[in-house]
Amino acid sequence: MTELHTLTASELAPLLESKQLSPVELTEAILNRIDQIDSSIHSYITPLHEIALQQAKSAEAEIANGLYKGPLHGIPIGIKDNFDTKGVRTTVGSKILAEQIPEQTATAVEKLLGAGGIMLGKLNMHEFGGGLTNTNPVYGHTRNPWNLHYVPGGSSGGSGAALAAGLATLTTGTDTFGSIRVPAAMCGIYGLKPTYGLVSTKGVAPLAWSLDHAGPMTRSCSDIAIMLDYMAGYDPRDPASIKAPLPDYRSQLNKDIKGLKIGVPSYFLDGLDPDIEKLFHNAIRTFEQLGAKVTEVSIPELTLSTFAGYVITTGEAATYHFNWLQEHLDDYARDVRIFFQAGAITTTPQYVRAQQARRTLVKAFKKAFEHVDILAAPTIPITTPRHEDNWVEQNLEITRRCMPFTSPANATGTPSLSVPMGLCSNGLPTGMQLIGNHLSEKLLLQIGHAWEQTLKN
Structure with a gap:
């Protein structure tokens, strides 16, 4: 049988919806993998075993009762540690904010969790987003799962490394001058920097306000589309947020590219x-x-x-x-x-x-x-x-x-x-x-x- 940590959200969703797979079983499999190998990769700053299992049990009960919310329901997600999470420390990869406990959750994370996503933990990052290697003297230098002697890219390096190592099914990232796309390239995964303002940055620690973007990181294009379906949208609390029509991002995936x-x-x-x-x-x-x-x-x-x-x-x-x-x-x-x-x-x-x-x-x-x-x-x-x-x-x-x-x-x-x-x-x-x-x-x-x-x- 294919190991659960290698499957994409697009592959896992039908198994969860049809009750062939339990969100608890899936979450436990990935948490166990984090316990086994993340000490050498340093992709997480704050793993959240108890919260993740609690959310997985809720998802399991909802699905069992016919309340399936869609393709993110029961899917384990790693959150870059510059997205605020209510009651859970958000360090932004820094010593200065090592004990910061936000009172609100970032809009983008709220949307993912509201769709039934399971929060596995807060992911390592280059301090305050200010670099492309994900070296971090406070929380450990993140290593590239393809070869631990190499860098994973940054500043969303924990997000890229976690996906490449099977330590999350989906992750969030931010990109001010390449911080989603550089680790995507170096870790062999997919990363989208969306149109400026399409995904809310409310509750995301800024690096440079007029250049900051939040976006999805995954192991397939269809998973990017699933995440974007939920993450995109106008947020009145974000001054950079745009009002724009939101298509079904999955609807054209199988169309060919002849003539483009x-x-x-x-x-x-x-x-x-x-x-x-x-x-x-x-x-x-x-x-x-x-x-x-x-x-x-x-x-x-x-x-x-x-x-x-x-x-x-x-x-x-x-x-x-x-x-x-x-x-x-x-x-x-x-x-x-x-x-x-x-x-x-x-x-x-x-x-x-x-x-x-x-x-x-x-x-x-x-x-x-x-x-x-x-x-x-x-x-x-x-x-x-x-x-x-x-x-x-x-x-x-x-x-x-x-x-x-x-x-x-x-x-x-x-x-x-x-x-x-x-x-x-x-x-x-x-x-x-x-x-x-x-x-x-x-x-x-x-x-x-x-x-x-x-x-x-």
């Missing part, structure tokens, strides 16, 4: 590690075999994205952390402290110029989408690196290399879906990102699902 136009910006073809270049060219050929029309496109304005992303992220982060940087400077991990201090010396003219560059980027993307349906690119230009002892310098270098690839979708607020692209010569996975126009998540999932089927053949 995929643009490959030349910007994303420079500076690729050889393995990434080879896998990406193979992916493009596969899209063409599936009937898509692939063309190289030029978006010279993309060169502005690193400046815009770096200045806005560090500037807004330094604003949020202003008092703590004065009072608790030594409580920050050194790499994050350097990152935030850089923002503290950002000038108002630099910040305004960065926002102007961002507006230029938005216009350039709009123009590109007049000619193509989506853009495709490697998620990151590098193969997953080994964890190094000089982790402070390593995080800054990985951020420098990856940010030009991931920050454009944050600056423009457009959705970007990272899908597994194959294995590199070091035996670790990498990813490809599909970037769409605003509110094109349904189309991205359709293309991502078509791609996913090729990985299974």
Whole structure:
């Protein structure tokens, strides 16, 4: 029999609905696995065995009484530790907030639990979201389940590692300059940074308000669609939340991609590690075999994205952390402290110029989408690196290399879906990102699902 921890929510839901599988049995299987192997991976900061089992028993009783709520009912979910959870500590991966107990639950988590999801625990993350390696000197450096000597990506590295190791069925993540998509690529899973404002960030600790996105991380495109069906929607308590029609994100998953136009910006073809270049060219050929029309496109304005992303992220982060940087400077991990201090010396003219560059980027993307349906690119230009002892310098270098690839979708607020692209010569996975126009998540999932089927053949 297939082990329960390897199954997706899409595979588990029919078993739970038909009572062939109990939510308690499923939850216990994954909690036992956390007990057995997470001491070497460090994907969780706060496992919640008692709460998870209590929720699983409630779900079991509801399903037994014919009150099945839908495909999340009884599904175990790991929550990144920057989403507030009422009565459960939310550290944001930091020493400063080690004992923080929120009085409210983040809107996105509320929706997932309201749909019957089971909260397994709070997942490890790069401190305050300020890095892409998930090194964390307070709660343990998260390791990549594919090879424990390698990094899992960050800042949602606990979310990516938990999925890759079978320590959660679904997880939540956040993405300000790549924090969902980088661990998705390095851990070989699926991660969606939605359209800005589509998923509420109410109750999510900010890194940079105008760039922060919350989204789903899973082991399949259909699971992304299930999570998004519940997570998306207007929230009057979130000033960035948008009112937009919400489609059934699962309805087009099995549609083919013949005739769709995929643009490959030349910007994303420079500076690729050889393995990434080879896998990406193979992916493009596969899209063409599936009937898509692939063309190289030029978006010279993309060169502005690193400046815009770096200045806005560090500037807004330094604003949020202003008092703590004065009072608790030594409580920050050194790499994050350097990152935030850089923002503290950002000038108002630099910040305004960065926002102007961002507006230029938005216009350039709009123009590109007049000619193509989506853009495709490697998620990151590098193969997953080994964890190094000089982790402070390593995080800054990985951020420098990856940010030009991931920050454009944050600056423009457009959705970007990272899908597994194959294995590199070091035996670790990498990813490809599909970037769409605003509110094109349904189309991205359709293309991502078509791609996913090729990985299974």
